[in-house]
Amino acid sequence: MEKTSTDTLPLTMIPPEEQETVCIFGTGDFGRSLGLKMIQCGYSIVFGSRNPRAFSLLPSGAEVLSYSEAAQKSDIIIIAIHRDHYDLLTTLTEVLRGKILVDVSNNLKMHQYPESNAEYLAQLVPGAHIVKAFNTISAWALQSGALDASRQAFICGNDSKAKQRVMDIVRALGLTPLDQGSLLAATEIENYPLQLFPMWKFPLYFSAILCVFLFVYCVIRDVIYPYVTEKKDHTFRMAVSIPNRVFPIAALTLLGVVYLPGVIAAILQLYRGTKYRRFPGWLDHWMLCRKQLGLIALGFAFLHAIYTLVIPIRYYVRWWMANSTITRAISKEENPFSTTNAWLSDLYLSFGILGFFFFILLGITSLPSVTNAVNWREFRFVQSKLGYLTLILCTAHTLIYGGKRFLSPSSLRWYLPSAYILALIIPCTVLVIKFILILPCIDKTLTRIRQGWERNAKCSKSALNGQTDI
Helix, strand or coil, X not given: CCCCCHHHXXXXXXXXXXXXXXXXXXXXXHHHHHHXXXXXXXXXXXXXXXXXXXXXXXXXXXXXXXXXXXXXXXXXXXXXXXXXXXXXXXXXXXXXXXXEEEECCCCXXXXXCCCCHHHHHHHHCCCCEEEECCCCCCHHHHHHCCCHHHHEEEEEECCHHHHHHHHHHHHHCCCEEEXXXXXXXXXXXXXXXXXXXXXXXXXXXXXXXXXXXXXXXXXXXXXXXXXXXXXXXXXXXXXXXXXXXXHHHHHHHHHHHHHHHHHHHHHHHHHHCCCCCCCCHHHHHHHHCHHHHHHHHHHHHXXXXXXXXXXXXCHHHHHHHHHHHHHHHHHCCCCCCCHHHHHHHHHHHHXXXXXXXXXXXXXXXXXXXXXXXXXXXXXXXXXXXXXXXXXXXXXXXXXXXXXXXXXXXXXXXXXXXXXXXXXXXXXXXXXXXXXXXXXXXXXXXXXXXXXXXXXXXXXXXXXXXXXXXX
């Protein structure tokens, strides 16, 4: 059976007489990938190259000419070459006059040059219409179908007609064009691919600091304290026991941190009596990082679940259970069944399992593919209503874990309470404030504010009328 090349199968069949010709300067990875994608979508492609006869990796059906000859074939030219080679375009000034030049270049670091590559191109070829596009799309994304977040293509330019033609090409390739305005936005667009997880820095730093603090805190209580007071070596706890305390505490704390900025924002709106004043910059950034904080919290919850599953096979646990059984058998000591302890144990496990289930559900609904499949009301219900339910279940799981030992003086070591108590501080604070906010008398006012009502609107209007009368 004859094998068919994907290079020659266009996704959108267009009659040859209706095919639009697009020129691509550059035969590198991105130029070839973009050319192949455009051929598959029904465009006629001509490549411009310094050595038209030296390239055999170009997609089938594409024509390869010199820069000058290729430029004459189309009025849309995609510049897929590095900025260092832009000087060669100055020799084509007359040929490129009036044409649309699409700059797809990026730099090696942010603010590498005084001006953006697109603005520099506009200075070299003043008679052309420069449009910045495609620089946030990778060659791999073009080859794999530009899935999920890779569909967005940021576009800017000073000529609206030129931008519109480029946006039509973007749509034809199955991408989503986002108009960012004039060419002044090119610097910001060129910085996008160079940003390394910009929304993850604060969550990662905060999580790392929190874990280090909790680990040191647990080491002081569970390793150093027994050694100083009883000369017992409990350093082995640093491998499993202490991490299995740090991870759930970090998970619950981060989950509380996810919902804390929401209640702070509500308090600010109630205090100000309006929703038309911006939140402080730190609160804005905090609210934008909630998704990342939640995903890190989910990761810690997963680690807690895995560590908990391996507890029965630990040497220390097996040794302790064997010795305990033998000791009771020799002393004929009975261990009567306690209904209260059975209830607490089952509730502890049940709340933990349900909390983990809803935690996973929150993580799944934050995925772009799932988010795009639900409307805003459904997304808000899951992230808000089910989110608070998750917080309640996980907080209850931790409270029951403490049981009768909660705030007991005997549990203090060097005046330091058990580590799980630290995990309850932020979640309990959030839940108490949230309970106050949903009281009918407060919730009604907050709802009116979020619908546009302002407490001082009448006073402002009277003052404005007084100034007008004067």
